[in-house]
Amino acid sequence: MDLRLIAAVNAGKVAGVAARQLRRGGGTALPGLVAERADPGVARKLGRQLGGGRVLVTGTNGKTTTSRMLARMLAEAGVPYLHNREGSNLMRGIASALLGASGKCGAIHGGAGMVGLFETDEATLPPAARALAPRAIAFTNLFRDQLDRYGEVDTVAGLWREALAVTPKDATLVLNADDPSVAELALDWPGPVHWFGLEDAALGTEAAGAFDARWCRACGGAFDYDLRYFAHIGRWRCRRCGRARPAPDSRASNVRLELDSAGFAIDGLGDVSTPLTGVYNVYNALAAVALARVIGLPPEAIVAGLQHVQAAFGRQEVATLEGRQVRLLLCKNPAGANQVIQLLGTIGRLAERELRVAVLLNDRFADGQDVSWTWDVDFGCSPGRWTPRGPGATGRRTWHCV
Numbered sequence: 001m002d003l004r005l006i007a008a009v010n011a012g013k014v015a016g017v018a019a020r021q022l023r024r025g026g027g028t029a030l031p032g033l034v035a036e037r038a039d040p041g042v043a044r045k046l047g048r049q050l051g052g053g054r055v056l057v058t059g060t061n062g063k064t065t066t067s068r069m070l071a072r073m074l075a076e077a078g079v080p081y082l083h084n085r086e087g088s089n090l091m092r093g094i095a096s097a098l099l100g101a102s103g104k105c106g107a108i109h110g111g112a113g114m115v116g117l118f119e120t121d122e123a124t125l126p127p128a129a130r131a132l133a134p135r136a137i138a139f140t141n142l143f144r145d146q147l148d149r150y151g152e153v154d155t156v157a158g159l160w161r162e163a164l165a166v167t168p169k170d171a172t173l174v175l176n177a178d179d180p181s182v183a184e185l186a187l188d189w190p191g192p193v194h195w196f197g198l199e200d201a202a203l204g205t206e207a208a209g210a211f212d213a214r215w216c217r218a219c220g221g222a223f224d225y226d227l228r229y230f231a232h233i234g235r236w237r238c239r240r241c242g243r244a245r246p247a248p249d250s251r252a253s254n255v256r257l258e259l260d261s262a263g264f265a266i267d268g269l270g271d272v273s274t275p276l277t278g279v280y281n282v283y284n285a286l287a288a289v290a291l292a293r294v295i296g297l298p299p300e301a302i303v304a305g306l307q308h309v310q311a312a313f314g315r316q317e318v319a320t321l322e323g324r325q326v327r328l329l330l331c332k333n334p335a336g337a338n339q340v341i342q343l344l345g346t347i348g349r350l351a352e353r354e355l356r357v358a359v360l361l362n363d364r365f366a367d368g369q370d371v372s373w374t375w376d377v378d379f380g381c382s383p384g385r386w387t388p389r390g391p392g393a394t395g396r397r398t399w400h401c402v
């Protein structure tokens, strides 16, 4: 009997109840935070009870949606799982999700048959990998994020290599073959890799936005592209050493983007569809499919999971506001925003009507107070003209596109 763990679990549970009663929010992070203070090993001790293995999903963009897609696939397959769905993707959020499933004695009921699915913040990957000894880690992509969070992409790439150094070497890396910054993780990985990628020349574009990856880590050479989908994502090759985009194990082709859905073909699964549109969601679907294959989910569950997934907060969520239908498209960095603008252009063309667009800029602490990243957003490729409206108060400035 681990008295320290039991004390930590109960302290965390009490903190969660108190936070909910005080309506302070934070119910998804506080229990974990309190429990970790009482026993820093709480995530490790609880997480390793999940006998179906632990799966981590990280990357700059798409980790929430990818995790939700995989969760839905697990549900369709009837595999019990634990997911930090509601909350924080830092260690405290992961610990909170584990606490929520634990009994007062520090045991997760039915844990032996359960898969742990953890959306993991990029900088949290080293402690998460150390604590959870994952059986698979998916890396969606690596872009510049809000600058005041982690600095440049090299910092994050360094943290990821640090995480891989403590990850069990029989774990499978699920890597985006089209992102050279993600692909380079395979350079020093001795274990298995499952690659995913997009093969659809029709989606290539000249106006792909700024590069967030410039130099080959193996030799320092620059990248050439046969095809670019957005930012530095595409069919790349190093000019100097010839290292090139690997052939994907899970590939999507024949992509059809609609207003409320995306359809595409995946090798071995045939034609699939998902209610989330945009090329970036095709990538999220691919990452989820690749992970599902690595953990051995049946094809029918994978296809059904893609079909039945629901949008997370702000991710193409549809809300009704004063009788009008409002579609929320969350973006947190230049690459994500450029993707959303490209998508608006596609939707405008498909719907053949004028779109009313408002850009709402949040500079609160959680999403980064430095909003200078918006300067790198390519508003010029949007379908209309942007004019500032409103009082222009910090955090409440809006642009309308007509």
Ligand SMILES: [Zn+2]
Residues within 6 Å of the ligand: 216, 217, 218, 219, 220, 221, 238, 239, 240, 241, 242, 243
């Ligand atoms: Zn090279």
